[in-house]
Amino acid sequence: MTEEQRDLLCRGLTRLGVPYTPEAVERLGLYCRRLLEKNQVMNLTAITDPADVMTLHFLDSAALLPTRALGGRKLIDVGTGAGFPGLVLRILDPTIRLTLLDSLGKRVEWLTELCRELDLPDVVLLKGRAEELSRRKTHREQYDVAVSRALAAMPMLAELCLPYVKPGGLFLAMKSNKTDEEIAGAEKIIQALGGEKPFVMDYLVPGTEVYHRVVTVFKARPTPGSYPRKWTKIKETKV
Numbered sequence: 068m069t070e071e072q073r074d075l076l077c078r079g080l081t082r083l084g085v086p087y088t089p090e091a092v093e094r095l096g097l098y099c100r101r102l103l104e105k106n107q108v109m110n111l112t113a114i115t116d117p118a119d120v121m122t123l124h125f126l127d128s129a130a131l132l133p134t135r136a137l138g139g140r141k142l143i144d145v146g147t148g149a150g151f152p153g154l155v156l157r158i159l160d161p162t163i164r165l166t167l168l169d170s171l172g173k174r175v176e177w178l179t180e181l182c183r184e185l186d187l188p189d190v191v192l193l194k195g196r197a198e199e200l201s202r203r204k205t206h207r208e209q210y211d212v213a214v215s216r217a218l219a220a221m222p223m224l225a226e227l228c229l230p231y232v233k234p235g236g237l238f239l240a241m242k243s244n245k246t247d248e249e250i251a252g253a254e255k256i257i258q259a260l261g262g263e264k265p266f267v268m269d270y271l272v273p274g275t276e277v278y279h280r281v282v283t284v285f286k287a288r289p290t291p292g293s294y295p296r297k298w299t300k301i302k303e304t305k306v
C-alpha cells in the first residue's frame with residue numbers, strides 16, 4: 068500500500084470514529100493487493116483503483132462499526148462476494164465472530180486462501196445458497212447479527228437474512244440512499260419474518276461524495292417455519 072493509500076484509509080477510519088491498529092492497516096493493505104491481483108483472472112469487483120478499494124470497499128464496510136454494537140457478536144455476512152463488508156469488520160474488530168457465506172464456490176475458495184494468508188483462522192466460510200442454509204439447525208437463528216451488501220432488493224434480502232438472526236438480534240442491510248421505495252415495500256415481509264419496522268441511517272463514505280445507507284432491522288420474534296421460501300418464490304416478491 069502506498070503512503071497515499073494508507074493516509075486515505077487512516078484518515079477515513081478516524082473520520083468514521085473507528086479505532087485501528089497498525090496490524091489491521093497492514094492486513095487491509097494485503098487484502099487490497101490480493102483482491103486486485105485475483106480480480107485479473109476472476110470476477111471479484113468492478114473497482115480496480117486501489118484508492119477506490121480503500122474508500123468504496125474498506126471505508127464503506129467500516130462505516131457499520133461505530134454506530135452498531137458488533138463487538139463480541141456472532142455475525143454472518145450473507146452474499147459476501149470478495150468479503151464485503153464482513154471481512155473488513157473482522158479485521159478492524161478482532162472480537163467479531165465472523166461467518167462469510169456465498170453461493171459461489173470459487174469466491175469462497177479464494178476467501179479461504181485469503182483468510183489463511185491474513186492469519187484469521189477463526190473466520191468460518193460457508194459455500195451455499197442463503198435460502199437453503201438458513202433451514203439447517205446449525206445456522207437458523209444462530210447469529211446475533213446478519214449483514215449484507217449488494218445482494219438483492221430489500222424484500223428479498225430480508226427473507227435471505229432474517230432467518231439467520233436470533234430474536235433480539237439485528238439485520239443490517241447496506242444500501243444506496245435511493246432505496247426509500249424498496250424499504251417501504253419490504254415492511255410487510257419483514258414483519259412476517261419476525262422483524263420490526265426498519266430504521267434508516269445515511270452516511271457519507273469518507274474520501275468520496277457518495278452517500279450510502281444502513282438499514283437496521285431489530286428481530287423481535289422467531290421467523291415462522293414457512294420462511295424462507297424457495298428461491299423461485301422469493302424472487303417473485305414485489306419491490
Ligand SMILES: C[S@@+](CC[C@H](N)C(=O)[O-])C[C@H]1O[C@@H](n2cnc3c(N)ncnc32)[C@H](O)[C@@H]1O
Nearest residue numbers: 146147148151169170171195196197216217218
Ligand atoms: C453483487 S455481489 C456483492 C458482494 C459483496 N457483498 C459486496 O458488497 O461487494 C453478490 C454476491 O452474492 C452471492 N449470492 C447471490 N445469490 C446468493 C444466494 N442466494 N445465497 C448466497 N449467496 C448469493 C453472489 O455469488 C455474489 O458473490
